[in-house]
Every structure is written in structure tokens, then in C-alpha cells.
Amino acid sequence: MKRFATLYQRLDRSTATLDKRAALVAYFREAPARDAAWALWLLAGNKIGGARARLAGSRELRTWIAEVSGTPDWLVDASYDQVGDLAETLALLLDDPHEAAEEMSLADWIESRLLPVANSSELERRDVVVEAWYTLPFAERFLFNKLLTGALRVGVSRGLVQQALAELSGVDIALIAQRMLGAWTPSPDFLAGLLSPDAQPGDTASPFPFFLASPLEQPADALGDIREWLLEWKWDGIRLQLIRRNGEVALWSRGEERLDGRFPEIEAAAQALPEDAVIDGELLVWTDGDAPQPFTALQTRIQRLKPGAKTLAQTPARLLVYDLLELAGEDMRRLPLAERRAHVAGLVGRLDDRRIALSPEVVAQDWADAAMLRHEARARGVEGLMLKRRSSVYQHGRKRGDWWKWKVDPLTIDAVLIYAQAGHGRRSTLHTDYTFGVWDGEALVPVAKAYSGLSDAEILELDRWIRQHTRERFGPVRSVAAEQVFELAFEAVNLSKRHKSGVAVRFPRILRWRKDKPPHEADQLDTLKALTR
Amino acid sequence: MHADLVQLRPEGLYCPAGDFHIDPWRPVPRAVITHGHSDHARSGMGTYHVTESGLPILLWRLGQQDYHAHPYGEAFTLGAARVSLHPAGHVLGSAQVRIEVDGEVWVAGGDYKRQPDPTCEPFEVVPCDVFITEATFGLPIYRWPDTAEVARDILEWRDECAAGGEAAIVYCYALGKAQRLLAEIGALDDQPVWLHGAMDPGVDIYRAAGAQLAPTRRVADAAKDESFAGRLVIAPPSAAGSPWLRRFRRAQQGFASGWMRIRGNRRRRNYDRGFVISDHADWPDLLRTVQETGARRIIATHGDTDALVRVLRDMGVDAGAFRTEFGGEET
Ligand SMILES: [Zn+2]
Numbered sequence: 093m094k095r096f097a098t099l100y101q102r103l104d105r106s107t108a109t110l111d112k113r114a115a116l117v118a119y120f121r122e123a124p125a126r127d128a129a130w131a132l133w134l135l136a137g138n139k140i141g142g143a144r145a146r147l148a149g150s151r152e153l154r155t156w157i158a159e160v161s162g163t164p165d166w167l168v169d170a171s172y173d174q175v176g177d178l179a180e181t182l183a184l185l186l187d188d189p190h191e192a193a194e195e196m197s198l199a200d201w202i203e204s205r206l207l208p209v210a211n212s213s214e215l216e217r218r219d220v221v222v223e224a225w226y227t228l229p230f231a232e233r234f235l236f237n238k239l240l241t242g243a244l245r246v247g248v249s250r251g252l253v254q255q256a257l258a259e260l261s262g263v264d265i266a267l268i269a270q271r272m273l274g275a276w277t278p279s280p281d282f283l284a285g286l287l288s289p290d291a292q293p294g295d296t297a298s299p300f301p302f303f304l305a306s307p308l309e310q311p312a313d314a315l316g317d318i319r320e321w322l323l324e325w326k327w328d329g330i331r332l333q334l335i336r337r338n339g340e341v342a343l344w345s346r347g348e349e350r351l352d353g354r355f356p357e358i359e360a361a362a363q364a365l366p367e368d369a370v371i372d373g374e375l376l377v378w379t380d381g382d383a384p385q386p387f388t389a390l391q392t393r394i395q396r397l398k399p400g401a402k403t404l405a406q407t408p409a410r411l412l413v414y415d416l417l418e419l420a421g422e423d424m425r426r427l428p429l430a431e432r433r434a435h436v437a438g439l440v441g442r443l444d445d446r447r448i449a450l451s452p453e454v455v456a457q458d459w460a461d462a463a464m465l466r467h468e469a470r471a472r473g474v475e476g477l478m479l480k481r482r483s484s485v486y487q488h489g490r491k492r493g494d495w496w497k498w499k500v501d502p503l504t505i506d507a508v509l510i511y512a513q514a515g516h517g518r519r520s521t522l523h524t525d526y527t528f529g530v531w532d533g534e535a536l537v538p539v540a541k542a543y544s545g546l547s548d549a550e551i552l553e554l555d556r557w558i559r560q561h562t563r564e565r566f567g568p569v570r571s572v573a574a575e576q577v578f579e580l581a582f583e584a585v586n587l588s589k590r591h592k593s594g595v596a597v598r599f600p601r602i603l604r605w606r607k608d609k610p611p612h613e614a615d616q617l618d619t620l621k622a623l624t625r
Numbered sequence: 626m627h628a629d630l631v632q633l634r635p636e637g638l639y640c641p642a643g644d645f646h647i648d649p650w651r652p653v654p655r656a657v658i659t660h661g662h663s664d665h666a667r668s669g670m671g672t673y674h675v676t677e678s679g680l681p682i683l684l685w686r687l688g689q690q691d692y693h694a695h696p697y698g699e700a701f702t703l704g705a706a707r708v709s710l711h712p713a714g715h716v717l718g719s720a721q722v723r724i725e726v727d728g729e730v731w732v733a734g735g736d737y738k739r740q741p742d743p744t745c746e747p748f749e750v751v752p753c754d755v756f757i758t759e760a761t762f763g764l765p766i767y768r769w770p771d772t773a774e775v776a777r778d779i780l781e782w783r784d785e786c787a788a789g790g791e792a793a794i795v796y797c798y799a800l801g802k803a804q805r806l807l808a809e810i811g812a813l814d815d816q817p818v819w820l821h822g823a824m825d826p827g828v829d830i831y832r833a834a835g836a837q838l839a840p841t842r843r844v845a846d847a848a849k850d851e852s853f854a855g856r857l858v859i860a861p862p863s864a865a866g867s868p869w870l871r872r873f874r875r876a877q878q879g880f881a882s883g884w885m886r887i888r889g890n891r892r893r894r895n896y897d898r899g900f901v902i903s904d905h906a907d908w909p910d911l912l913r914t915v916q917e918t919g920a921r922r923i924i925a926t927h928g929d930t931d932a933l934v935r936v937l938r939d940m941g942v943d944a945g946a947f948r949t950e951f952g953g954e955e956t
Pocket residue numbers: 660662665715736955
């Protein structure tokens with residue numbers, strides 16, 4: 093446990109990526125395999141025992157620490173409010189043990205203490221947790237609490253962990269990333285396979301890591317001759333890999349979830365493909381007409397395993413095909429995009445099924461022409477244009493240079509701050525999670541939550557203002573005086589029955605703090621509704 | 626029963642029986658000053674009653690004034706009040722103010738701490754009827770580690786910095802914290818510590834008072850090509866982000882303060898390291914002190930007093946708060 097706590101501390105203290113990577117390499121080199129496998133599991137953002145294992149709820153932990161430390165409940169809550177991080181609050185409320193207990197490894201803590209009591213009675217789970225609190229010194233106690241409360245949030249991306257593992261093992265990072273996709277178990281066997289230079293049985297059954305486009309920051313004409321670029325619409329759906337190997341079909345979302353069973357119409361169409369292939373595309377709900385349905389229609393489908401006939405008829409799915417990663421067992425990713433696209437066009441052309449169709453090329457004479465087309469994006473129900481270099485190979489992760497997304501300018505409204513909540517991690521002592529409302533008659537109805545867009549100085553200033561203008565507190569959430577107006581940007585507005593306001597905004601963020609605007613000049617709900625499509 | 630011996634007035638804490646103020650924030654004719662931190666010792670008072678060991682600090686901070694210096698524990702008379710000053714353990718010369726009128730005793734604790742500090746007189750428990758306590762760190766999450774342990778951490782960090790060719794810059798307040806750090810570090814290590822210019826007067830005053838500090842050198846006197854790799858440097862927080870930093874080609878920066886107990890505070894200010902050292906009482910010591918004075922009534926000042934007041938009330942103690950203008954500079 094001590095070794096992992098030290099790693100956590102090094103990662104937490106460092107802001108330099110190189111230092112973090114060095115710390116990871118050192119850890120994975122030295123740690124026993126059982127520990128290293130669990131460390132990888134946790135650093136990749138997974139929970140102990142998976143999503144369903146109940147170890148300790150937030151309320152339980154607060155109750156237990158109140159009992160153990162002799163602190164009244166309200167004072168535990170006030171402390172949590174100040175610290176902003178539950179795992180840390182729990183660690184801070186106790187003194188260190190007088191004598192350090194015997195060191196127990198990370199794997200032992202998890203496998204012989206925590207997992208055996210997962211989902212058992214509160215008393216059994218409490219015993220294990222309290223014993224840890226009494227025996228572990230601060231840094232380890234804090235980390236132990238992090239294991240209970242979920243994500244580590246230590247500023248380490250999956251990519252960085254994979255870089256470290258690639259450096260350590262000499263295995264290509266793309267292969268490591270691929271082996272870490274989908275479901276795996278934190279075992280020494282998995283770790284050994286992950287870092288092995290030899291081909292692994294799973295290597296052929298799993299998806300490829302996705303290649304992601306970066307937002308276009310320079311003017312488009314800086315990209316050079318437009319003929320070197322493939323332009324496509326940026327569809328607002330779910331990025332997906334369709335894998336058909338040995339006649340079996342699997343669907344993988346970019347979130348590395350298998351979507352099998354949720355989109356039977358796509359699976360059925362894929363069965364009819366003339367050859368085995370791995371296809372990269374975008375899943376959309378598309379009835380008839382020229383444009384797909386808004387994202388909200390797709391959301392109702394994602395949640396539904398084995399959809400009925402009615403659902404299939406009302407919200408039929410389509411896969412718009414972007415790219416071809418494998419054909420008849422052969423890895424195509426090193427070929428230039430133009431060639432991959434020619435192959436995939438032939439493949440889906442022979443399939444001749446509109447449920448799996450090529451994402452059409454957008455033809456523009458020059459960049460000015462492309463810019464005009466981009467302005468039509470919202471009316472077409474797309475988010476903008478994708479610009480892909482025709483000679484580009486299929487890389488992995490978000491690498492700049494070859495693939496750009498050129499989004500349409502966002503919609504904006506002026507909204508009033510109505511609730512605030514402390515953020516997580518780095519900003520845990522500040523109120524950085526904001527809820528904004530617009531006017532519906534005399535009342536403000538919440539329409540958007542936003543976490544980003546203010547400078548550090550503005551965040552500090554707003555935090556001070558929030559503390560001084562709190563109306564009511566509901567746990568960590570404060571309602572504040574309706575005085576501060578912010579300009580929000582977002583990608584789209586859809587009608588929604590699940591929201592009290594009747595609308596759902598996509599990707600809201602703060603553009604600026606409108607100190608010049610009185611709250612009554614903020615926008616009306618009707619204005620927002622008029623922007624729906 | 627007569628009126629309260631100390632009352633909150635717009636200009637500060639006021640003792641009507643003695644017609645004097647304690648650490649006032651606006652000009653008044655007669656002030657009793659607990660210690661030299663800027664939120665407690667301000668200029669513009671008619672006369673200043675201070676401790677003998679605190680006088681050099683006030684001269685540094687406020688210049689020549691009409692000072693009346695008193696040894697610890699020796700009573701003097703102001704109006705109808707018998708007043709004496711007692712060690713508060715906060716910084717060199719810091720005092721609690723004991724006020725006795727007609728057999729009733731009030732003590733204003735000023736800023737205080739109970740942890741050992743080799744550079745100042747240790748806190749003295751002064752029995753009283755009413756105790757005015759600070760509550761700078763008034764939540765149970767504030768529990769201080771052993772200072773020698775923290776000093777060892779700082780040295781270990783300095784050695785890590787040496788390995789990376791970096792200087793180790795610790796920011797801390799120029800009065801009290803800097804000297805305490807120098808004393809704790811000097812007890813473990815004999816390498817010189819480099820000082821920012823703002824640290825000089827305080828360090829000189831402490832040395833003159835007999836404090837045993839680590840050997841020090843001034844950054845201003847360093848040769849142009851001096852490499853600060855692996856050197857410990859002490860600077861005031863105001864130096865963070867200033868052009869003064871340029872002369873350390875590569876450096877890590879740490880902050881020594883009670884606030885560093887919370888990880889978010891360190892990360893928000895972007896310090897590489899936070900060292901938990903405070904010259905204020907932590908939560909357990911606040912509760913202990915309040916009990917040891919035997920006071921039947923407690924008045925809290927400084928910071929977030931709500932939690933302390935509520936806990937004391939739940940324990941059956943008559944507790945309340947004064948909204949003062951203390952807190953701000955030193956923590
Ligand atoms: Zn002070």
C-alpha cells in the first residue's frame with residue numbers, strides 16, 4: 093500500500109508530464125505484479141469490484157467517521173464543505189496511529205479485505221474500513237479512502253499510463269492501447285499479456301484504438317491545397333467501431349463499451365457484409381428525410397437493450413461509415429486514407445443497405461466555399477465539418493495535424509447563475525460547478541450546468557461572491573442570489589421531456605462573465621426554445 | 626454583575642473599565658498590543674502597551690511610537706483595570722492580555738499556539754472567567770503534525786531538488802514562521818539557508834533575542850554565478866511569481882502554512898509542495914485551551930468561528946463570537 097501511496101503522491105505533486113511518466117515507469121518496474129495490476133486498474137479509472145460492488149456509500153462513510161472520530165455529523169459535513177473531497181476529509185479527521193501497523197500490499201488490501209465484504213452488511217463493511225482508518229498513516233489512509241469513493245483523479249490520463257507501459261516493455265503503444273480496450277481483469281496474467289511482445293489471443297478479437305480529430309485552431313486556408321483534404325460532415329451521433337470477424341459482429345463505442353444487442357438492425361445489416369471488416373463510423377437515428385434525428389433520439393436507444401418493434405420503427409439507427417481499419421483479416425491502418433476510403437466505399441457499395449452507408453464527401457472548390465458550407469451545418473443537423481488529410485494513416489488517440497474538426501460557431505444565450513457547488517480535484521475548495529437559469533415569466537428555470545470557461549482569477553472572485561450571497565444550502569449545493577449573468581455557448585438545443593425546462597442544451601460552457609448585464613436582461617426560455625430543431 | 630470587561634467596538638476590542646483597546650484596527654488613545662503581526666499591530670495609536678520581548682518587533686514594524694514595555698506577568702494599572710501580559714506561544718514576544726476588575730478576570734488570547742516552538746516563550750494557561758480565543762483553524766480537519774517531522778520533510782525535499790539541479794524555495798511569513806523554520810532546520814542540519822531580503826530584520830531581531838537559528842546567507846549577497854541547486858531558500862509569499870525568482874534558474878516552490886493541511890489549497894496556488902506548520906492552535910488545542918482556562922464563557926474571534934462556537938455550546942459552555950478584523954496577514 094505504501095508504494096502505491098508514494099506513487100499517488102508523486103503524481104499528485106507533479107505538474108510535469110515527464111515527471112509523472114517517470115514515476116509511473118519506476119512504479120511498474122518495481123511493484124509486484126499483483127499490485128501493479130491493481131494499480132493499472134485504478135489508474136485507468138476503474139472501481140474496485142466494478143460498478144456494482146458496494147463497499148461504502150458517501151453517507152455511510154460520513155456516519156462512520158463521525159462515530160470513530162467523535163465528531164458530530166454536522167461538523168463532518170462542514171469539514172467536507174471546506175475540503176471539497178470526501179476521501180481527504182475522512183483522512184484529515186483522524187490523527188495518525190501511534191504505531192504503524194505491519195505493511196499490507198495494495199493487492200492484499202483489495203483482495204483479502206475489501207472484495208470479500210463487497211455488498212455485505214453495513215457492519216461487516218464498516219469493520220474493514222474502520223480497521224484501515226485506525227492502522228494506516230495519513231497518505232495511505234487518504235489513498236485507501238480514494239479506493240472506496242471511486243476515481244483517483246490524480247491528473248493521469250490513460251494515454252500517459254500507456255506511454256509509461258510502452259516505455260517499460262518496449263511494446264508498441266498502439267498495441268497496448270488496443271489490449272486495454274474493453275473488459276479486462278486486474279490480474280498478473282492480464283498484465284503479463286499486456287506487456288508481452290508476443291501476439292496474444294485477444295489481439296484479434298478486440299477493437300482498435302480510435303483516431304480522434306482535434307479542434308481546428310488556425311484559419312482553414314492555412315491547411316494548404318484543399319484538394320489534399322477530404323471534407324465530411326461532422327455528425328452528432330455516437331462514434332462506433334463495427335467489428336465483423338469470422339462472421340461474428342460486435343459494436344464498440346468510443347467509450348469502450350460493447351453495444352451489442354442495442355442496435356440489432358445494424359448487426360443484421362453487418363452480417364450481410366460481403367467480407368469480414370472493421371469499420372469506423374458514426375451511429376445516428378435517422379428516419380426519413382435529409383437529416384438525422386437530434387442526439388436525444390439516439391439517447392433513448394442507447395439505454396434500451398433488445399429494443400421492441402415499435403422502438404425500431406420510431407427511431408431506426410444508421411451507421412455512417414468513415415473509415416476501414418481491417419479488411420479480410422488484414423490491418424489497413426497504415427494505408428493512406430484515400431485508399432482506405434476507396435476500399436470501404438466498394439465494400440458498403442456492394443452491401444447496398446442504407447443502414448450502413450458511406451458518410452458522403454462534402455465537395456468544396458476552395459476554403460471559402462468550405463466555409464460557406466460549414467455555415468449550413470446547423471440547418472443540416474450536423475456539428476460542422478471534418479477535415480482529413482487524404483494521405484493520413486489511421487493513428488490512435490488525439491494527434492494533431494491530419495484530422496481536424498471544424499465546428500460551427502456555437503449558439504449563445506445570457507443566463508443567470510442560480511446554484512453553485514464545489515468542484516473536484518484541483519479545484520475542490522472552490523465553487524466551480526455552476527447551474528444557470530433563464531427567465532420563464534417571473535421565475536428562473538435551470539437550463540444548463542457548466543464547469544469551465546472562467547479564468548482562475550474569475551473563479552476566485554466568483555467563489556468569494558458565492559460564499560457571500562448564498563441563499564440556501566442543500567448539502568454541497570448552494571443557491572445564490574439571482575444577480576450574476578453569464579454568456580453561455582452551446583452546440584445545440586433539443587426539446588426534452590426529461591428536463592423541467594423542456595429543453596436540453598448540448599455541451600454548454602461559459603463564454604464570459606457579463607458583469608455589465610443586470611439579471612432581468614438575461615434571456616427568456618422562449619428564446620431558447622426557438623433555437624431547438 | 627457589571628458590564629462586560631471587553632466589548633466589541635467599531636475601532637476594535639475595548640475595555641471600558643480601563644479605557645483601552647486591545648489590538649485596535651482604528652486609531653485610539655491607548656492600545657494594548659498582543660504581537661507584531663500587521664492585523665494586530667497598526668500605527669496611529671496614542672500609546673502602545675507591549676511586552677518587553679515584543680518591543681524590538683514593534684520598532685521594526687511601526688517605527689518609533691510612545692511605547693510602554695512590560696515584562697511578562699507583571700501587572701500594571703490602566704484606569705480601574707489591573708492588566709498583565711502572559712506568553713501566547715505564537716511568535717517572539719506575543720502575549721495574552723489578562724484584565725482584572727473587582728475580582729473578575731478576562732483573558733484575551735490574541736493569536737496563540739500550544740505546539741513547542743524554540744523561538745518564543747511557551748503558552749501559559751491563565752485561569753479566567755471569560756476567555757477570548759482565536760479560531761483561525763476552527764475545524765477538526767486542522768490537526769498539526771510534529772514540526773520536527775515537517776522540518777525533516779523539507780530537508781528531504783531539498784535533497785530531492787539537489788538531485789534535479791533545482792533550488793528549494795519555501796515561502797513563509799517573515800515574522801515568526803521564518804525564524805521557527807530556521808530553528809527547526811538548524812537543529813537537524815548545518816547547511817546555510819538562503820534568505821530573501823524581507824527576512825533580514827526579523828531574523829536579526831530573533832538572533833539578538835538569543836534564538837538558535839540555522840546559519841543564513843542573503844540571496845542579495847550571492848555571487849552572480851551562484852548556483853542555488855540543492856539550496857534551501859526562504860522568501861515571503863509576496864515573492865512568488867515576482868521577477869526576484871529569475872535568478873534561480875530552476876526551482877521548486879513550497880509553502881509553509883497551516884492552510885497547506887488541505888491539498889486543494891496547495892494545488893490551487895500551484896505550489897509543488899505544502900508544509901503544514903502553523904503558529905496558531907489546531908482544533909484539538911483550541912478545545913483543550915478553552916477547557917484549561919476554566920472559563921465559564923468563551924468568545925471566539927478570527928476566521929470561521931461558527932463551528933467552534935456551536936461545539937462549545939453543545940458542551941454546555943456559554944460561547945459567542947466577536948466579528949473582528951483580525952486574520953489576513955499571518956497564518
Ligand atoms: Zn499573529
